[in-house]
Amino acid sequence: MPIPRKIAWLCLLWAACASAQASQGLSLAQALDAAFANNPELAAASRETGIAEGERRQAGLIPNPELSWEVEDTRRATSTTTVTLSQALELGGKRGARIAVAGSGQAIAQLDLERQRNGLRADVVQAFHAALRAQTALELAQQSQALTERGLRVVQGRVTAGQTPPVEATRAQVQLAQAQAQVRRATTQRSVAYQALARLTGSPQASFDQLQAASLSPGAAPSADSLLARVEQTVEWRLAAAQVARGEATLGAEKAQRVPNLTVSLGSQYSREDRERVNVVGLSMPLPLFDRNQGNVLAAARRADQARDLRNAVELRLRSDTHSAVSQWHTAMQEVDAYDRTILPSAQQAVDTATRGFERGKFAFLDVLDAQRTLIEARGQYLDALASATDARAQVERIYGDLDPSRHLSISRSSND
Template identity: 70%
Template sequence: MPRYDRNVLLKTSQSPWRLLALCALITGLITPAALAGQSINLSQALSTAMDSNPDMAAARQEIGIADGARKQAGLIPNPEISYEVEDTQRDTSTTSVSIAQPLELGGKRAARIEVATLGQGIAQMELERRVNGLRADVVQAFYAALRAQTGLDLAKQSLDLTERGLRIVDGRVRAGKSSPVEATRAQVQLAEARLQVRRAETEKSTAYQQLAQITGSAVTVFDRLESPTLSPGTPPRPAELLARLDQTPEMRQAVAKIDQNDASLGSEKAQRIPNLTVSIGSQYDRSERERVNLVGLSMPLPLFDRNQGNILSAARRADQARDQRNAVELRLRSETQTALNQWATAMQEVESYDQTILPSAQQAVDTATRGFEMGKFGFIEVLDAQRTLIVSRGQYLDSLAAATNARAQVERVYGYVGSDAGVR
C-alpha cells in the first residue's frame, strides 16, 4: 500500500566544489552572485544571516556605543584657565592669570561609572535578544520556504494525477464506456491543477526571496532548500522550559534595568552635594610693580536647587523598572505556555495527517482510479478522492506552519530549545 512520506523533498547530490563554494560565500570570499543555483540548509542560512544581516550588524554597534558611554563616565571635568585685566591704562593696569579645577564631591564620578557599566551589560543582553530574534526569523523563513518548495512538489504531483485521470477518461470516452461529460470534468480538474502549480511557483519564489532578505541578500542565491524533515520537532516540557525563564536575555535585561535605575537614583542623589572648585593664580600690579599669588575656593550654595526634581523622577523610574520586570515575566510565562500548547497541538495534527489521513487519502485516490479504469466507479468518485488528497496535503502544510511558528516564538525568547529537528 502506498504511504505518504512527509519528507517529500527531492534529494540532490552535492559535489565537494558546491560545498566549498557555499562555505566561501558564508565567509565572504566570493560574491553571492557567484553561487546562483546552489542549495542551502538551515545551518548555512543561520550562519549567513548572523554574518550578513544588516539589522544584526546595526545591533552589534550598540556594544561600542555603550563602551563609549562607559569611557565618558569615567572622565573628570576639564580645568579652566582665566585671564583678567583691571584698568586698561598700561602703567596702572592689574593683570591676573589663574587656573581652576572643579572637584566632584559625593561620589558623582563613581555613580556615573556604575550606571554606564550596567549599560554595557544591558547592551550585551540586548544583542543576545536580537540574536535569538534573528534566529527565530530565519527558522520561520526557512521552514516557510521549505513548505512552499514542498507545496510546489505536491502541486506537480497533483498535476500528474489529473493528467493521468484525463488520459484514462479520454480512453474510456473513445471506447464508448464513459460520457463526454466526464472528459469535461477531467479537463476542468486539469486546468485547476495547472493553476495550483502556478500559484505554488509564485509562493515558492516569494518565500525564497523573504529568506534571502533575512540572510542579508537582495537576490536569491539558492534554488533548493535541503532539510531532513519538514517537521520542527517535538516541543520541550513546559516545566523544563519555564525553569530557564530567569536565564533568558529579556528577563536578565529587565533585572539589569532595575539595577541601572537604582544606580541612576544614587547618581541623582549624589548631585545634591555641590562640587568644589579650587583655583590658583598670580596677579601683577604695574603701578606698584608687585606680584601676588592667588588661591581660591568656590562652591554653589544649595539653597533652591537640591536636584529634588531629578531625584523624584529617578525614584519613579526605579519603581517603574520593577513593575516592568514583573510585566515581562508574566508576559513571557503566558507566551511560553501558549506557544508550547500550539506547538504540541499542531504536532498532534501533523502526526495524524502523516500516519492516517494522508495515507488513507492517497489510497482512496489509487482505489478510485483503478475502479474507474475497471468501470466500477464513475469519474466523479475519482475527482472527489483527488480533491480530498489535495485539501489534506494543504491542511498538513498548515499544521506544519503552525508548529514551526510556535517553535520560532519559543526560540525568540529562549534561543535554541533542543527540539528533535536536530538543527542548531
C-alpha cells in the same frame, strides 16, 4: 581524434561544474551562518556595544581644569593682571555614580544584541521552514497535476471506447486546469518565500534554488515546566533586570548631584602700579539653598519603580507566551502525526483505489474527483499544521534562544521509526 575527444570531455566537465554551481542548495545551518554574518540590521545593533563603550569611557573622565586671565584697569601703567587655574572637585561620589550608569548601559547593549540575535535566528528558522513548505507545496501541486493528467487520460480512453459520457472528459479538463493554476500559484509562492529568506541572510536576491532539510517537522514540543524553570535566564528577563539596575544607578547619580562640587583656584596677580606680584588662592562652592536636585531625584525614583513593574510585566508575558507557544506546538505536532500516520496514506490509497476502480468501470469519475480533492485538501491542511508547529517553535526560540538541535534530531528519528 584524441584532441577533439579531450576537448569534448573538458566541455562536458565544464558543463557539469556550471550546472552544479547553478543548482545550489541551502541548509538551515548555512542560512543561519549567512544571516549572522551579513544581516544589516544585526550589524547595526552590534554597533550599540561600541556606543556604550564610548559612553562608559566618557563617564570615567574627571572635569578639565579651567585657565582664566583677566585685567583690571586697562591703562597700561596702572593695570592689574591675574592668571588663575581652577579645578572642580566632584564630591558625593558623582564620578562613581556616572560610571555605574554607563556600566549598566553597557550591559543593556550586550543583552539587546543577544536579543536581536535570538530574534534574527527565530526569523530565519521561521522563514526557512516557510520556504521549505512552499517548496514542498510546489512538489505536491505537481503531483496533483500528474494525478489529474492521469485521470484525464483514463477518461478520454473510456470516452473514446464509448464507456463514459463526454461530460466526464470536460470535468477532467476543468480539474486539470485547476491543478495547473495551483502549480503556477505554488511556483510564485515559493519564489516569494525564497526571496524573504534571502533578505534575512543579507542577500538582495535568492542565490539558491533548493532548500536542504532532513524533514519538514520542527520536532516535538519541549516541556513547558522545563522552559519556565529557565525564564529568569532568558535574555528578555535579564534585559528587564538590567533596566532595573540602570534605574537604580540613575537614582544614585541623581542623589549624588545633591552634593555641590568644590572648585579650587590657584593663580598669580601682578600689579604694574605697585610692581608687585602676589599669589591668589580661592575656594568656591554653590549653596544648595533652593535647588537640591529634589525633582530629578523624585523622577529617577519613579523611573526605577517603573522599571521593576516592567520587569514583572515581562516575566508575566514570558510565562504566558511560553504556555501558549508550547500548547500550540504540541497540538500542531499531534495533527502532523495524525496526517503522517493515517490521513495522508488513507487519502492517497483512496485516490489509487478510485482511479483503478474507474478504469475497470466500477466507480464513476466523480468518485475519482472527490478522492483527488480530499487528498489535495489533506495535503494543504498538513502543511498548515506544520506551519503552526514551526511558528510555535520560532516563538519559543525567540524567548529561550537556540533549542538543543540534537534533542530534536533524536525525536525526529524516533517518530519516523
